[in-house]
Amino acid sequence: xxxxxxxxxxxxxxxxxxxxxxxxxxxxxxxxxxxxxxxxxxxxxxxxxxxxxxxxxxxxxxxxxxxxxxxxxxxxxxxxxxxxxxxxxxxxxxxxxxxxxxxxxxxxxxxxxxxxxxxxxxxxxxxxxxxxxxxxxxxxxxxxxxxxxxxxxxxxxxxxxxxxxxxxxxxxxxxxxxxxxxxxxxxxxxxxxxxxxxxxxxxxxxxxxxxxxxxxxxxxxxxxxxxxxxxxxxxxxxxxxxxxxxxxxxxxxxxxxxxxxxxxxxxxxxxxxxxxxxxxxxxxxxxxxxxxxxxxxxxxxxxxxxxxxxxxxxxxxxxxxxxxxxxxxxxxxxxxxxxxxxxxxxxxxxxxxxxxxxxxxxxxxxxxxxxxxxxx
Amino acid sequence: xxxxxxxxxxxxxxxxxxxxxxxxxxxxxxxxxxxxxxxxxxxxxxxxxxxxxxxxxxxxxxxxxxxxxxxxxxxxxxxxxxxxxxxxxxxxxxxxxxxxxxxxxxxxxxxxxxxxxxxxxxxxxxxxxxxxxxxxxxxxxxxxxxxxxxxxxxxxxxxxxxxxxxxxxxxxxxxxxxxxxxxxxxxxxxxxxxxxxxxxxxxxxxxxxxxxxxxxxxxxxxxxxxxxxxxxxxxxxxxxxxxxxxxxxxxxxxxxxxxx
Numbered sequence: 001x002x003x004x005x006x007x008x009x010x011x012x013x014x015x016x017x018x019x020x021x022x023x024x025x026x027x028x029x030x031x032x033x034x035x036x037x038x039x040x041x042x043x044x045x046x047x048x049x050x051x052x053x054x055x056x057x058x059x060x061x062x063x064x065x066x067x068x069x070x071x072x073x074x075x076x077x078x079x080x081x082x083x084x085x086x087x088x089x090x091x092x093x094x095x096x097x098x099x100x101x102x103x104x105x106x107x108x109x110x111x112x113x114x115x116x117x118x119x120x121x122x123x124x125x126x127x128x129x130x131x132x133x134x135x136x137x138x139x140x141x142x143x144x145x146x147x148x149x150x151x152x153x154x155x156x157x158x159x160x161x162x163x164x165x166x167x168x169x170x171x172x173x174x175x176x177x178x179x180x181x182x183x184x185x186x187x188x189x190x191x192x193x194x195x196x197x198x199x200x201x202x203x204x205x206x207x208x209x210x211x212x213x214x215x216x217x218x219x220x221x222x223x224x225x226x227x228x229x230x231x232x233x234x235x236x237x238x239x240x241x242x243x244x245x246x247x248x249x250x251x252x253x254x255x256x257x258x259x260x261x262x263x264x265x266x267x268x269x270x271x272x273x274x275x276x277x278x279x280x281x282x283x284x285x286x287x288x289x290x291x292x293x294x295x296x297x298x299x300x301x302x303x304x305x306x307x308x309x310x311x312x313x314x315x316x317x318x319x320x321x322x323x324x325x326x327x328x329x330x331x332x333x334x335x336x337x338x339x340x341x342x343x344x345x346x347x348x349x350x351x352x353x354x355x356x357x358x359x360x361x362x363x364x365x366x367x368x369x370x371x372x373x374x375x376x
Numbered sequence: 377x378x379x380x381x382x383x384x385x386x387x388x389x390x391x392x393x394x395x396x397x398x399x400x401x402x403x404x405x406x407x408x409x410x411x412x413x414x415x416x417x418x419x420x421x422x423x424x425x426x427x428x429x430x431x432x433x434x435x436x437x438x439x440x441x442x443x444x445x446x447x448x449x450x451x452x453x454x455x456x457x458x459x460x461x462x463x464x465x466x467x468x469x470x471x472x473x474x475x476x477x478x479x480x481x482x483x484x485x486x487x488x489x490x491x492x493x494x495x496x497x498x499x500x501x502x503x504x505x506x507x508x509x510x511x512x513x514x515x516x517x518x519x520x521x522x523x524x525x526x527x528x529x530x531x532x533x534x535x536x537x538x539x540x541x542x543x544x545x546x547x548x549x550x551x552x553x554x555x556x557x558x559x560x561x562x563x564x565x566x567x568x569x570x571x572x573x574x575x576x577x578x579x580x581x582x583x584x585x586x587x588x589x590x591x592x593x594x595x596x597x598x599x600x601x602x603x604x605x606x607x608x609x610x611x612x613x614x615x616x617x618x619x620x621x622x623x624x625x626x627x628x629x630x631x632x633x634x635x636x
Contacts, residue, residue, distance in 0.1 A: 033472060157491060164482050168468045171534075174435050174461040175486030222518040224473045 017239025048107025525556025
């Protein structure tokens with residue numbers, strides 16, 4: 001594994017993956033927060049006709065031309081979507097779906113045109129479908145880094161504007177901010193991030209690089225700045241891990257491995273993150289359920305004592321089960337541990353009896369307090 | 377500075393012939409509105425009367441088909457810095473990763489200008505506004521953890537830091553708890569005593585007379601406007617709501633003035 005790190009091709013791929021990850025993670029966070037996750041998918045599919053057009057116009061496989069073409073058709077698709085939403089009755093999901101498939105179809109047709117005119121195998125543009133990391137050259141890295149840096153500088157410079165228009169665009173407009181322009185700039189930047197990933201991950205899987213890091217990052221923080229940072233780190237790390245995995249198992253495609261690594265981490269984040277994870281949510285639900293159950297038992301003990309005109313009246317556990325229709329043992333044990341009920345045994349041949357302690361009566365009188373303390 | 381031509385400079389808000397349509401159906405039709413400075417005015421009307429639309433059209437958030445808006449004698453665009461806005465609570469995603477203090481600070485983004493970041497001064501202003509709405513202890517709370525009333529007070533604090541002369545509030549008391557309602561009302565009254573003008577979309581006809589001193593009765597067209605006691609009449613309410621206002625027949629809702 002260590003020997004791999006000295007590998008020239010691997011170094012190039014890993015560096016490219018880091019650049020791509022930082023850009024797609026940071027910008028993807030805004031796409032997800034603005035509920036524009038699907039837009040990333042549309043932008044990447046729409047990049048394909050641009051790649052083919054870039055090839056035709058430049059007359060060869062010059063990366064700057066291909067990427068410029070991809071950016072142009074990506075932005076055109078974004079405009080198409082905006083127009084469809086504004087001028088037709090289509091909802092945004094339908095508008096995005098239509099634009100995505102039409103642009104992608106045109107891309108596939110153009111690809112076959114290029115293939116025929118350039119001679120079989122010479123163009124090799126089909127690698128843009130699923131990416132071919134090994135095809136990335138050292139000289140490409142400079143272009144990628146330049147584009148990514150420009151996008152990130154813009155993001156930092158307009159941070160507070162992007163923050164506000166993402167959270168509350170109507171209020172932003174009332175302050176006089178050019179919301180439509182800022183939206184357009186953000187969309188163009190997301191398109192840039194997509195274009196960066198075309199060589200490595202390909203148009204089909206690129207949307208995962210936009211959406212997954214942001215979803216994972218959101219699980220671990222409640223701060224926008226930290227979320228953007230984490231998303232960038234997650235995507236870059238997944239990129240390096242995916243590249244390493246691909247290099248150590250010959251013949252496995254890098255792009256899909258990067259996406260799979262990222263997806264696994266996203267699944268872990270969704271499941272285990274504190275507060276927002278599935279596990280934490282289930283634990284919270286169980287705590288509420290138990291607290292309610294305990295309160296029910298306390299209230300029942302109180303009611304039975306009142307019915308017998310004896311505050312110290314102890315009820316038999318079997319009687320409580322009968323009243324509640326469920327076993328009360330677990331609840332009583334928890335309440336006993338919290339010191340809210342106490343056990344009384346009248347005669348050895350009788351079952352266990354329970355009554356409220358003073359603390360139990362207090363807890364019952366104070367809604368939402370005390371009982372929950374038994375389930376920290 | 378040369379003295380410029382002012383149009384109705386004595387009115388806090390002056391709206392002429394405002395018409396807004398979504399598609400073919402007008403949401404607002406030929407609305408003239410005059411609000412003098414220093415009043416707390418309620419916009420009241422049935423569902424779909426265009427109450428929020430009127431607010432948004434005045435704020436330039438919706439492009440009207442026709443009409444003009446003047447604040448203190450100048451077109452709205454020139455007066456933007458003197459305006460505060462509290463949108464409906466439901467208009468944003470409260471799961472957005474941000475804290476209460478950050479949201480309040482956003483009220484200053486307009487004055488801050490491009491490339492400048494909020495610093496100590498801005499934080500202090502935001503903290504003072506939070507104090508004013510009784511939310512100081514929630515400063516660092518993630519906004520998803522707020523109750524509806526606390527969310528509304530956060531929005532109110534954000535409008536307070538705007539340090540506006542004219543404030544527009546869209547249903548500030550909708551779905552809030554009693555404590556928040558009291559806090560919001562107190563802030564609104566303080567603002568009025570400080571000479572600010574408030575235009576408030578209000579959903580509850582019952583509390584209009586106890587809370588506001590100016591009333592705008594709207595149902596796509598302007599039905600009536602003026603001091604609450606003059607506008608709150610059986611005929612006017614009937615004209616705005618049609619015959620189906622049970623309230624009209626409740627005791628104590630006899631006409632107090634003699635509406636036109």
